[in-house]
Amino acid sequence: MKPGAPGERPTPASPGPQLPLALRYPPDQRLDTFVGAAAGAIEQLQALADGGSGDWLYLAGPGGVGKTHLLLATCAAVEASGRRAAYLPLAAAAGRAGDALHALEGNHVLALDGLEAIAGNRGDEVALFDAHNRARTAGSRIIYAARATPDALGIGLPDLRSRLAQCSRIALQPLDEQGRREVLRQRARRRGWVLEETALDWLLKRVERDMAGLTALLDKLDRASLAAQRRITVPFLRQLLGG
Incomplete structure (x- = not known):
C-alpha cells in the first residue's frame, strides 16, 4: 500500500500563547531524571530531541515502566531547544485518530503514546500510516510507545506494521x-x-x-x-x- 496524495486541509492555526515548560511537561519527567533506562537509550532520545539523529524511536514495555515519562521528557527537551513538540495519548483519540493527527501537524516531534489503543481499528490505522508518511516527507519525527512490539500489537494493516518495525526500538523493563x-x-x-x-x-x-x-x-x-x-x-x- 502506498500513501495517497494528502487531501487539502485547512492550514493549522498559529499556536496561541505558550504555557511555561513546567506546566506542559511535569518537572519530574525529564530525560536526566529517568531511572533504569537501557544503555544508550537516553542518548538516543536526546539526539532525536536535538534534531541530530535521523532515527525514529519506538518504546516498548508493559504498563508502568516509564514510557509516558520518556515521551513527555523528550517533548520537554525538544521545546527547550527552541523547537516544537506535541504529545498525544492515542487512547484519547481512538476512533478519530485522523483528525487528532492532522491537528498536530507542523510540530518538529510528535510523541504518540499507547499504540495498542488503535490496534484493530482500520480507520485509525490508515490515518496513522498516512500521518507517518507525511511526517517523513515534512522532515518531522515521531516517537511511538506501546505495551508490545509492532508484530504483537494486533495491528491489521501490514504497511503500518512495516513502518513501525523500521523504527529503532528501546525496550523498557520494570524497576528493581x-x-x-x-x-x-x-x-x-x-x-x-x-x-x-x-x-x-x-x-x-x-x-x-x-x-x-x-x-x-x-x-x-x-x-x-x-x-x-x-x-x-x-x-x-x-x-x-x-x-
Whole structure:
C-alpha cells in the first residue's frame, strides 16, 4: 500500500500563547531524571530531541515502566531547544485518530503514546500510516510507545506494521528495588525533603512498582508533609498510609 496524495486541509492555526515548560511537561519527567533506562537509550532520545539523529524511536514495555515519562521528557527537551513538540495519548483519540493527527501537524516531534489503543481499528490505522508518511516527507519525527512490539500489537494493516518495525526500538523493563529506591530519593530531593532510609524501607514494602504509582505517592506525601509541617518519618507514614 502506498500513501495517497494528502487531501487539502485547512492550514493549522498559529499556536496561541505558550504555557511555561513546567506546566506542559511535569518537572519530574525529564530525560536526566529517568531511572533504569537501557544503555544508550537516553542518548538516543536526546539526539532525536536535538534534531541530530535521523532515527525514529519506538518504546516498548508493559504498563508502568516509564514510557509516558520518556515521551513527555523528550517533548520537554525538544521545546527547550527552541523547537516544537506535541504529545498525544492515542487512547484519547481512538476512533478519530485522523483528525487528532492532522491537528498536530507542523510540530518538529510528535510523541504518540499507547499504540495498542488503535490496534484493530482500520480507520485509525490508515490515518496513522498516512500521518507517518507525511511526517517523513515534512522532515518531522515521531516517537511511538506501546505495551508490545509492532508484530504483537494486533495491528491489521501490514504497511503500518512495516513502518513501525523500521523504527529503532528501546525496550523498557520494570524497576528493581534499587531502581525504585533511587526514584523515591530523587523525587523527594526535588521536593526539598530528605527521605530517611528507614522511611524508604517501610515504603518499598508497601508501594506499587510502577512509575505512576511512585509519582502519585510522592505527591500525596509532599502535600501531607506540608500541611502537617512534619518530616517524612515511619510514624508519619503509618499515620498517613496505615499499617
